Amino acid sequence: MADKIDGLKLEQRHGKARVRVGRVWKNEDGRHFFVEWNVSISLLSDCIPAYVLDDNSNIVATDTIKNTVYVKAKECSEQLSVEDFAIGLGKHFTSFYQPVTAAIIKIVEKPWERVHIDGLPHEHGFKLGSEKHVTEVVVEKSGSLQVTSGIEGLAVLKTTKSGFEGFIRDKYTMLPETRERIVATEVTASWRYPFESISSIPVKPLYFAERYLDVKKVLVDTFFGPPKDGVYSPSVQSTLYQMAKAVLGRFHDISSIQLKMPNLHFLPVNLSNKESPAIVKFKDDVYLPTDEPHGSIEASVSRIWSKM
Structure with missing residues (x-):
């Protein structure tokens, strides 16, 4: 106040x-x-x-x-x-x-x-x-009421079906373009319900608990794609949007969703030694995990009528 x-x-x-x-x-x-x-x-x-x-x-x-x-x-x-x-x-x-x-x-x-x-x-x-x-x-x-729910610490990773190419290149750019990489992130999601008063909340036991599990499943399913073939991710940004869009498309009782998805890097290990100065490439099977520094990617997606 x-x-x-x-x-x-x-x-x-x-x-x-x-x-x-x-x-x-x-x-x-x-x-x-x-x-x-x-x-x-x-x-x-x-x-x-x-x-x-x-x-x-x-x-x-x-x-x-x-x-x-x-x-x-x-x-x-x-x-x-x-x-x-x-x-x-x-x-x-x-x-x-x-x-x-x-x-x-x-x-x-x-x-x-x-x-x-x-x-x-x-x-x-x-x-x-x-x-x-x-x-x-x-x-x-x-x-008057506002209800926001969310997930913290949803760590997900897939070992293929991800790339990153076509981005701005200049004298500071060292990152190579690729259509084959590990993509990993720790999802923080928050979504707003449209209820504006206590009396408008659905009278259903564990309604919010069930919706939380539903949203988590949609986020995970969209990130990974079908169990056999998966789904290609051209960027974390693209995957983030598809995840948010899937939630709003599935649940009409959610008016907006915000996602934070840091790009947790797994860097391919390439080595050389004194006897053989040539770089030994590990062909996408040995990586150096690192989360500092990491890419910071976030966005919110709302229905047109949403106040969020």
Whole structure:
């Protein structure tokens, strides 16, 4: 919030960051479900007197915010998505506290996955995966809503069907053109839902959790192409656009998507020695992996009517 005080503009918010919570749900049949969330909350509120008059009467203590996360996790008697938990927290803070005008809830869900033993899912065993499910929810006292979901750390690589050629060449250019290379990246994706109020959210258990898995599958499938022949990638930029376009084409409840796809390099190893100064080429089978420095490639794709 921005306020003019003593001829100055004051913008302020407060909250609690990195509140870690684990939650177990137990079905009657004995199967357990587990999530681990890292919750950060920012409250926009009318607490200017705390800054200029030493009056804390309109402040929700950050320790109270932390405790609320655990209480609300306890109150969730049924398994729910990270987005639904964030929306519930936002509704609480904007309705329970009169000075709070809006709540911004950011949550990162650790990728705990059910273990399979001898091909069978374990009832209460989990292992830590790789990519993380993230969300940012903004809830206003009026009921206005913004929901953004995403993926962090989705690492993908294919050993062929990729090239890069026809780019600008000048006196600084040393990179050779190629139609045969490894392409690897670590995808960070975020997508916006069109829902503008809490009442417009679909009434469906685990709706957001299912959509997250759906989007992840489309991103991965588009990156790799068919399992036998794959799909050629003329650049990371082209592949990024095809991935974003596929998500918007498949899911009409997503209004926009942003992708960050750094080009993680695998450089072909070519060697020479004293006895034989000729370069020994390894013919696309031995590489030097390096991710520093790496190419930085990102873009967002939106429907024409999207506000993002």
